[in-house]
Amino acid sequence: MTGRGDGSADAAGGPARHVPVLLGEVLAHLSPRGGGAYVDGTFGAGGYTRALLAAAPDVRVLGIDRDPDAIAGGADLVAASGGRLVLAHGRFGELDKLAENAGFAPADGVVLDIGVSSMQLDEAGRGFSFRFDGPLDMRMEQSGESAADIVNTADEQVLADIIYHYGEERRSRAVARAIVAARTGAPIETTRRLAELVAGVVRADPHGPHPATRTFQALRIAVNDELGELVRALVAAERILKPGGRLVVVTFHSLEDRIVKQFLARRSGRAGGGSRHMPGLVGPEPSFTLVARGAVAPGASEVAANPRARSAKLRAGERTGAPAQGEDEALALLARLPAPKRRGGR
Incomplete structure (x- = not known):
């Protein structure tokens, strides 16, 4: 999971509550320059934003977050930024x-830290984590359908598909069956009750994560349409980055990373599509070149200091002068939940 924040007292606005993941690598690949306009699409506690503001005295940053608590929590940083944030x-x-509305297009860089923030995980009332007992919520925007709504109203097959596709949980059908059986007595309304329910049907690995980890991940992704938002964000970044502008994305699980990897491969002309006997058709002119050849992972020292960084991967690309390619149905398919159907082995 993510940790969007910065412990540096030298950053604009003073110390924040959490440590941002891969901060040095993000800055190295984003390569901020004086006078540049940058978009931090996942503001959180402001970790990447603080570092960008500290990179040069005339850097400007637009911080975006769907969580109103994050925006409210950034007021002091805005005040300390001298109009640069x-x-x-x-x-x-x-x-x-x-x-475009804020005057940050075209942009010199976009950074995205995908997933839930440490602030959300650490607040029991938000219902993101089974480490604390709290309402089964998981809504980043604090509005709309909650995890409890899905758990208590979706039919068994839909629940199984959500848990299997978004959580990669092999026991998804057993988990869905247990949920449907349990909710007939009383609604499942707390994180503790759901976690205990899942732990009753998913075998615990003494060296692995809690048995409910994958189910909680799946519900959170479904509640917030996280994969669909990621696809839309990548395409949106392509539209606003100026030639030479950088896109840097940090992901925390294979579903996210797969989408980013495929996006950069397709946009850089490295997606393949042919063979030596039948070469692929010539596609659009590449709109990105790869900055990082493959995924960049955190070092052992960072993982030791911040265990939440252990699954992080960074990918980066640099915008070319070619036109934006726009919507991509192949990428969108990666983010969609398959139509409910029976699968073996669940």
């Missing part, structure tokens, strides 16, 4: 529109 409440899937 603007915060916008919204989804990063609309970062192109938000950037």
Whole structure:
């Protein structure tokens, strides 16, 4: 899970509550320059934003977050920035529109830290984590359908598909069956009750994560349409980045990383599509070149200091002068939940 924050007392606005993941690597790949305009699409506690503001005295940053608590919590940083920071409440899937409205387009760089923030995980009332007992919520925007709504109203097959596709939980059908059986007596309304329910049907690995980890991840992704938002954010970043502008994305599980990897491969002309006997068709002119050849992972020292960084991967690309390619149905398919159907082995 993510940790969007910065413990540096030298950053604008003073110390924040959490340590940002891969901060040095993010800055190295984003390569901020004086006078540049940058978009932090996942503001959180402001970790990457603080570092960008500290990189040069005339850097400007637009911080976007769908969580109103994050925007409210950034007020002191805005005040300390001398007019160089603007915060916008919204989804990063609309970062192109938000950037245009705030005067940050075209942009010199976009950074995205995908997933739930440490602040959300550590607040029991938000219902993101089974480490604390709290309401089964998981809504980043604090509005709309909650995890409890899905758990208590979705039919068994839909629940199984959510848990299997978004959580990669092999025991998804057994978990869904247990949920449906349990909710007939009383609604499942707390994180503790759901975690105990899942632990009753998923075997615990003494060296692995809690048995409910994958189910909680799946519900959170479904509640917030996280994969769909990621696809929209990548396409939006392509639209607003100027030639030479950098896109840097930090992900925390294989579903996210797969989408980013495929996006950069397709946009850089490295997605393949042919063979030596039948070469692929010539596609659009590449809109990105790869900055990082493959994924960048945190070092052992960072993982030891911040265990939440252990699954992080960074990928980066640099915008070319080619036109933006726009919506991509193949990428969108990666983010969609398959139509409910029976699968073996669950």
